[in-house]
Amino acid sequence: MTEPIIQVRDLRREFVVRSPAGRLRRARTVVAAVDGLSFDLAEGAAVGYIGANGAGKSTTIKMLTGILVPTEGTVRTCGLDPVRRRRDLARQIGVVFGQRSQLWWDLPLAESFRALAAIHRLPEASWPVRRDELVDRLDLGAFLATPVRQLSLGQRIRGEIAAALLHSPRLLILDEPTIGLDVLSKERLRVFLAEQRALHGTTLLLTTHDMDDVQRLTDRVLVVDHGRLVYDGTLPGLTAQVGAERVMVVDLVEPVADLGPVDGARRVAVESDGLRHRFAFTPERTTAGAILEAVGRRGQVRDLAIEEPDIEDVVRRLYLAPSAVRRSTDAGPAATA
Ligand SMILES: Nc1ncnc2c1ncn2[C@@H]1O[C@H](COP(=O)(O)OP(=O)(O)OP(=O)(O)O)[C@@H](O)[C@H]1O
Incomplete structure (x- = not known):
């Protein structure tokens, strides 16, 4: 069997937090941001890493x-110890932090790409081809001469993703890539990422608070709570387990009261x-197709949309019923309880 692209065993990371305790003293508390985490990721997987604010996602990444x-514990990413082999690892992975830029703030985007190509020692004969593909697919042509600090958030994130993929990494790690983007920009980014994965087989690890990101881009979900893994399985399995409902929004041609x-x-x-009707349902009870058929018998449908449950809501429900969920439905090591 091939080695997992990510292997995490009994991982723990503590932070020392100092807070005021009386007028002159400061209390020292140790916080475990990640607390005994174990999981494997197979090459080519697309995994959503989700949890509430402060659950430990960024610390893991x-x-x-x-x-x-x-x-404490061990991590191997692309078969390497990430701390000792950080430079070697950088050649095999791409990382995007939605809220922090990895580009050169004062350089035009094109110069950032050139600098990255030099850092990764990409062959002069081939890297511009890859750059042009990314510029084309991410619609960056009009901003190549613009300094990064002058780009809009959506333009910058597209630039960050192009920069992270320039060296064709095996593993792409995205920390909240769609945060703050408008609906259209989010959608374009998801289409692009799905397309890149299909074309190049890139492994994807994604943290997000957006359920649509998880649904559209991933086939496995890991949920973390207080630094521990509380769910490892599919998204439908997760929503079914917590009883979260999807909502079908149906617009009619003529109003029906x-x-x-x-x-x-x-x-x-x-x-x-x-004119607009909303129906909540879970996949165990019925399907979107069956609802549409029933509605279509009583009115003419003009348009429809499905709203996915909110990640925060799913996670909250999961936390409320911890004993029911501490299991793993995927192959690989069981979720640590
Ligand atoms: N440098 C630090 N010093 C002290 N505490 C920290 C530090 N970094 C993270 N923490 C704490 O560790 C916990 C986990 O933080 P982390 O940023 O990993 O969470 P997260 O799941 O990524 O949250 P979010 O969704 O808000 O980004 C939090 O309680 C946070 O306050």
Whole structure:
């Protein structure tokens, strides 16, 4: 069997936090941001790493990429110890932190790409081809001469992703890549990432608070809570386990005040004087197709959309029922309880 591209065993990272205790004294508390984490990622996988604020996601990613030293446990990324072999690892991975730039703030984007090509020692004969592909697919042509600090958030994130993929890494790690982007920019980014994965087989590890990112881009979900893994499995498995509902939004051509009961679905709202109807459902009870068929018998459907449950809501439900969820449905090491 080939070695996992990421292997994490009993990983722990502590931080010392000092807080005021009385007028002159400061109390010293040790916080375990990551607390006994174990998992494997196979090459080619696409994994969503999710959890509430402060759950330990960024700390894990920093250890996977060699930025932070673990307090205990082991990490191997691309078969390497990330701290000792950080330079070698940098040639095999691409990392994007949505809220922090890795580009040169005062350099035009094109110069940042050139600098990265030099750092990674990419062959002069081939790297411009890759750059042009990325510039084309990410629609960056108009901004190549613009200093990074003058780019909009959406333009900058596209630039960051192009920079992270310039050296065709085996593993792409994205920390909140769509944060702050508008709906259209998010969508374009997801299409691009899915396409890159299909073309190059790049392994993807993604932290996000956006359920649509997870749904569109990943096939496995790891949920972390207080630095511990509390779920390892598929997204449908996770939403089913916590009973989270999807919502189907149906717009009609002509208003209908009451569409009547729809088997397996719960009517959430009727809006715009009967033009828009919302139905909540779980895949165990019915399907989007069955709801559409039932609605179509009573009115003419103009448009529809499915709203996924909110990640924060799913995670909250998961935390509320911890005993039910501490299991692993994927191959590989069981989630640590
Ligand atoms: N340098 C640090 N010093 C002290 N505490 C830290 C440090 N970095 C992280 N922490 C703490 O560790 C915990 C985990 O933080 P981390 O940033 O990994 O969470 P996260 O899951 O990425 O959160 P978010 O979704 O808000 O980005 C938090 O309680 C945080 O306050």
